[in-house]
Amino acid sequence: MTTTNKRTSSHSIDPLFLERWSPRAFNGETIPENELMTMIDAARWSPSSYNSQPWVFLYARRGSASWNKYLSLP
Numbered sequence: 556m557t558t559t560n561k562r563t564s565s566h567s568i569d570p571l572f573l574e575r576w577s578p579r580a581f582n583g584e585t586i587p588e589n590e591l592m593t594m595i596d597a598a599r600w601s602p603s604s605y606n607s608q609p610w611v612f613l614y615a616r617r618g619s620a621s622w623n624k625y626l627s628l629p
Contacts, residue, residue, distance in 0.1 A: 585616070 562573040586594075595612050603609065615625035 583617075 564573060591614070595614070598612065599608075599610050613625065613628070615621040
């Protein structure tokens with residue numbers, strides 16, 4: 556058993572997993588266009604299975620004409 560950060564696992568795992576924190580909401584700040592494109596380009600160059608790079612990236616900016624359509628995607 557491992558206990559840390561008020562979390563307890565049933566098995567002996569690395570405390571790193573119990574100390575991990577993930578936000579549940581964003582703060583609403585807009586990501587600058589150049590930073591967004593940098594992240595998308597970095598993702599585009601990331602490795603894939605059998606080097607096939609089947610990447611497709613979709614994004615919409617909050618308040619844009621595409622925002623509601625983007626959120627309604629299945």
